[in-house]
Amino acid sequence: MPLLVLALLACGTDPPAPMPDAPGAVDATHLYRAAIAMRGAPPSAQDLAAYRADPTQLEPILRSYLSDPGFAAAVRDQHAETLKLRGHIVGKVPATGPLDGVSSAQLDIDIDEMPLYLASDIVTSGRPYTELLTTELTFTNEATSIVHGLSYDPDGPTWQPAPWTDGRPAAGILSDTAILQRYQSSLSNHHRGRAAVVLSSVMCSEVLESTLDVVPPQIGEPSQDIVRTDPSCSGCHAALDPVASAFSGFDPYILRTDILDAYRAGCPEGAPCYPLDFFDTEASGDWAAFDMPAPAWKGVPVDGLAGLGQALAADPDFAECTARRFHGWHTGRDPWAVPDAVAQELADVLVEHSFDARELVVASLLHEDFATAPRRPIRPEEMARSVHAITGYRWTRDLNGAVLDLPTSSRVGYRTLLGGTDGWDVLEPARTPTPSAVLAREALAVRAGIHAVKRARDRAPAERTLFTVAAPGPMSDDLARKQLVVLHELVLAMTLDDDDPAIDDALELLRALEAVDDAETAWAWVLSALLQHDRLVLP
């Protein structure tokens, strides 16, 4: 038994009993979990009230979140994890030449956001999700438009849609340089790494998950023959290689050092200076020169990468994989762990609504499988967004001109400690609570608690959002209980009577903390404790 629990028992604390909401209160757990999964923040007080008054309001409330900026951000988070973007690699492209003066740290961040903004735009606008694989567009901000030579309106929004201008096939994220640079190839590997991400991440194919042992070839055996004839190779390569061939014409990679060298040399013709030239139409048939098979999907020839994107989008596996990815994200499971029947049911919803992914999202969150799914650790992005929504606090740090959000930055922040991925070394999110996350959440919650209390102190009573009963400071037991009831409602969506055991516990904590420091600080720490409560961090 953990030491803390033993300590509780040793102190004479009775074994705790189950603690429901106040008698008669509608349990808001479903709304609470759905709000965090969908937009990364708990429901507002108004939404909670509306839901408690009429639980059938759940769907309208969730639909209202479709236009919440937090929903678009969560869609980007989801796709970043799926595509293993937002890596902590420093210096993806250098801030040189026309980018002199641009923050290289911010450029590293922005480069990976391009396909993510495309994904969130498709989802939030309700355009067919198949465009993820078929559109000629990407999304760009001012700096990335210089990197890639994309049109950009300085008077428009920060992130804008723009077509590629180098003649590359219209294949959505498949032809996006951010993806292609994340999955670099070599002259001898012929884009197989890029094909692998198509199979595993876009189509949820299990063909690369073979547990069959690969054995070395015999001496002198030509490698391209081996991958077709050796049973330990051919299973994967028969699926992989025709997809890889569809990427012909794209550069295997452009290195940061190559760009720097090019600028040092004065950008001679053909050197990799901005805008980067990443596609060569004349080389799009090069697969034949390398004895690779013709581009195809499941044995049916396709016309290059654009044809591949269209074939993938039309494949029923894409709809099912999409359903698995969204529902897996909502429930904190891997796509393959989503029950087959649920995945198929949700895929049908997606297809019936012409691939409007918003309908998939709502159906997923209303599904019984979501309501009954096991609790899962809150993600770093959700934690940061929840803390901001509740307290107004963001934990940031300035780094070389970039303002980094520490809970979600893997470069200098705590994203991987909070259970997130970093797109490079840490590729799987934590599926269980961890000590690292406890420590990182404590640091975030304490700062947020102090921030919220200071803000409450400086505001007029009518403007306070959390301390609505009284300003944080010395309070009688009666007043403190009422304030704690409010905090439980706003932070944890728990409707409690002021004599509830949970309020007793919180009051006891408050008094213990007041013995250590002043009452205002004690309230800050109590709030920080609620921000670390299992209800929030294990929704």
Add this chain to the structure above:
Amino acid sequence: MTTRPRRTGATRRQLLQGLAGAVALPSLLAVSGAAPADRRLVVVHVWGGWDPTFVFDPKDPADADGPYPEEGRNKADRSTVEVFGGLPILSNPERRPGVTRYFEAYGHETVVVNGLQVGSVGHPDAVRRILTGTPTDHRPDLTAIVGSTDDGGAPTGFADLSGAGIPAHLGAAGLRLGAHGQIASLLDDEERPPAEASDAIARYLAQQTDRARLAATTPADEAQLGDRLDSLDRAARLRAHGLALPEVGQSFVADLQRATALIDQRAARAILIDTHLPWDSHVAQQRQHGNFDELFIQLHSFREMLNAGGHDDVLVVVVSEMGRSPRRNIDGGTEHWPVTSAMLLGAGVHGGRVLGATDAGLRARGIDLDSGLPDDGKEPLRADQFCAGVLEACGVDPTAWLPQATPFRAPYS
């Protein structure tokens, strides 16, 4: 390639044709270290795929390109097989002086395992196989298993410095330190409430979590809340322990400094680190020279630190998820190869031996699992057998984790 016996006379014929058989004699050196259940484990992962023919598994240039294409500009710049404390190692003191110095000092304490068949040529799959012993998702790695089975009183069972760790369902028993060691700033956080307040908050959180655990309606929720309690407990123990870690960026040296701190302070039973060196040499095979040099310079320092600290209970396992193809490609690099080598030193290891072998084509030969001698009548050594042996060497019953694998005990006997 020429052969230049240094410590032990051996002919080229012996070294290249009867390599493993000639040197896999039981060492007369006493095996140092604590009893298996008391041992600590450090796994050094060489992500990307090293080329064993540069050091561990010398081949004739007619069979494998190895390190030779860059060499030969002067007489000193040549790889030769030398025997260090019983270990035949390919040495080039000009290009890879760190390798030579390491084996001069610690060859007699080191076991090299050649012909380790990983069975995969994709990084994620191969990493999973070499660190967990299985090709299956969501099985924990060696450090997570050892650290969670018995933490030996350490505040954290295992510590992942590499990022590549696979804790699976054992995440509550270990610590992720962050790519740059960010955990250090959390352990030494000036904003944290004083201990009395911090402890009161921790007790409150544990109390609330335990309430929820008792109210849980499914085993899955109960398990998650139990892990939450364990995590709170570990965090409290780490704070109380006063663990101090250097926050010095992301590099092999930095990881080793942090590992050293964890070992010195007895803060974790098992540690996973990575070299963060560019081993995946599809386009620049010559990088392997510098990588091996740096690897062994740092292993040398690490070994000296362990000796200086009297840490003879630490077993160090150095693995790479794959090897490299014997021939260079058109980019001057090499491709992935499903056979690799491994290295063990420290607690329980009977050093000065090369176990297992590959043939001229760098294919794994059969092996006798008890003696480690090549036996072409038997199957090659597999990753699950290698991992099962490591678990057993750390006092963990491998049948609970890798039930199908016969433990590879030869390094420890």
